[in-house]
Amino acid sequence: MTKIVGIVGAGAAGLMAAGRAASLGKTVIVFEKNSRAGKKILITGKGRCNVTNNCSMEDLMANIPGNGKFLYSSLNKFNNIDVMDFFENYNVPLRTERGNRVFPESDRSNDIAKALIRYAEGNGAKFIYRSPVKEILVDNGCVSGVKLENNDVYELSSVILATGGMSYQITGSTGDGYRMAQQLGHTLIPPKPSLVPLETREKWVADAQGLALKNVGLTVYDNKGTKVYHDQGEMLFTHFGVSGPMILSASRHILDCEYAGSVLVIDLKPALSEEALDLRVQRDFAKYARKQFSNSLGDLLPKSLIPVIIELSGIDREKPVHQITKAERAKLVSLLKSLKLTVSKARPIDEAIVTAGGISTKEINPSTMESKLIKGLYFAGEIIDVDGYTGGFNLTIAFSTGFTAGTSA
Numbered sequence: 157m158t159k160i161v162g163i164v165g166a167g168a169a170g171l172m173a174a175g176r177a178a179s180l181g182k183t184v185i186v187f188e189k190n191s192r193a194g195k196k197i198l199i200t201g202k203g204r205c206n207v208t209n210n211c212s213m214e215d216l217m218a219n220i221p222g223n224g225k226f227l228y229s230s231l232n233k234f235n236n237i238d239v240m241d242f243f244e245n246y247n248v249p250l251r252t253e254r255g256n257r258v259f260p261e262s263d264r265s266n267d268i269a270k271a272l273i274r275y276a277e278g279n280g281a282k283f284i285y286r287s288p289v290k291e292i293l294v295d296n297g298c299v300s301g302v303k304l305e306n307n308d309v310y311e312l313s314s315v316i317l318a319t320g321g322m323s324y325q326i327t328g329s330t331g332d333g334y335r336m337a338q339q340l341g342h343t344l345i346p347p348k349p350s351l352v353p354l355e356t357r358e359k360w361v362a363d364a365q366g367l368a369l370k371n372v373g374l375t376v377y378d379n380k381g382t383k384v385y386h387d388q389g390e391m392l393f394t395h396f397g398v399s400g401p402m403i404l405s406a407s408r409h410i411l412d413c414e415y416a417g418s419v420l421v422i423d424l425k426p427a428l429s430e431e432a433l434d435l436r437v438q439r440d441f442a443k444y445a446r447k448q449f450s451n452s453l454g455d456l457l458p459k460s461l462i463p464v465i466i467e468l469s470g471i472d473r474e475k476p477v478h479q480i481t482k483a484e485r486a487k488l489v490s491l492l493k494s495l496k497l498t499v500s501k502a503r504p505i506d507e508a509i510v511t512a513g514g515i516s517t518k519e520i521n522p523s524t525m526e527s528k529l530i531k532g533l534y535f536a537g538e539i540i541d542v543d544g545y546t547g548g549f550n551l552t553i554a555f556s557t558g559f560t561a562g563t564s565a
């Protein structure tokens with residue numbers, strides 16, 4: 157029988173798997189439906205690629221809420237430190253930034269993609285581009301090959317399915333692997349958007365669309381009222397709701413309650429206590445005592461938020477500032493410290509950074525990534541029902557599972 161390892165998908169996981177299997181002397185063919193490898197890698201980290209996180213194993217596990225335990229064995233073989241060593245060895249110097257996030261010093265995600273391609277090609281892996289696989293062929297419970305969309309058949313001794321999830325489908329991750337694995341009896345845990353912008357019930361967000369707020373506080377409550385997240389950072393108002401780094405991170409914490417009904421509380425002035433902010437407002441009100449209320453907030457708020465805050469405060473916009481009551485001022489201060497938004501839903505999965513859900517980890521051997529149902533079938537990357545927070549954890553998952561699958565296949 158031909159001893160060829162086939163890899164379906166040349167993303168982060170597939171490339172790592174290809175390089176690893178080829179470096180161990182295997183004949184490797186990579187099937188990639190795009191005309192190039194690593195298309196998604198190019199858009200990671202806003203084109204800078206947050207390649208991993210320079211943290212302890214404990215922190216690593218804590219940042220993988222989606223079935224992190226399943227990855228224990230795989231991360232013992234190849235973890236975040238190995239990811240850093242790997243790229244440094246491939247002449248991609250790295251830099252650790254805030255939150256232990258690791259980026260290439262060049263700030264170019266293409267350097268990461270190119271290093272992975274060099275690893276695979278340099279060890280002899282062969283790439284066949286524009287070759288969408290449509291079926292995994294199985295004989296007597298063992299993988300025997302793959303069939304492409306054009307009906308070409310390749311005989312293979314093992315196959316690593318690394319087709320990714322369903323987010324940013326333009327990069328090629330359209331869920332093909334889910335269908336192929338399901339056809340072979342695997343269970344698909346329903347894919348859900350994670351690290352995703354959020355739609356809100358409040359329509360006023362549209363009035364502030366395009367406004368990016370830096371250094372605001374955010375506290376998130378799930379739809380049962382439990383506090384699930386708190387951070388300070390950057391967010392963005394959009395025509396549908398909210399987005400930006402802090403919102404994407406927060407979204408994973410309300411995935412399990414299906415998003416709707418969760419409450420986002422924004423602190424527009426996190427550096428000031430309520431009392432300090434009240435004094436600040438009093439100073440502004442003294443300065444603008446003879447103006448109308450609508451003309452008194454310019455020192456305090458970005459322009460596009462002013463009409464929104466006026467409306468929500470219930471204070472007549474034309475009221476002379478010196479006539480504003482203590483109770484009205486207290487309401488304004490409370491609004492600035494806790495501006496509430498209620499989540500109606502997450503944006504569609506295509507707009508999510510990662511797909512939560514995927515092929516059930518119960519049917520995959522965690523130390524080899526081999527299917528427990530089909531001999532010679534392996535999984536790597538986002539196709540598996542695992543997912544992490546933002547901070548380089550999702551690529552780390554892809555590299556670690558890719559390395560493990562490549563070792564075993």
Ligand SMILES: Cc1cc2nc3c(=O)[nH]c(=O)nc-3n(C[C@H](O)[C@H](O)[C@H](O)COP(=O)(O)OP(=O)(O)OC[C@H]3O[C@@H](n4cnc5c(N)ncnc54)[C@H](O)[C@@H]3O)c2cc1C
Nearest residue numbers: 165167168169189200201206289320328537538548550551
């Ligand atoms: C905008 C954005 C920014 C991100 N930034 C970061 C970041 O900075 N840090 C981080 O850790 N994570 C980040 N992620 C998440 C990370 O990119 C993914 O988790 C990771 O790339 C998944 O790798 P993968 O190899 O499993 O899947 P993919 O990268 O999705 O690769 C799958 C490949 O399989 C191919 N394929 C699919 N079906 C077939 C088929 N039938 N036949 C042949 N080929 C097929 C696809 O074309 C694709 O090339 C980001 C994601 C997005 C969308």
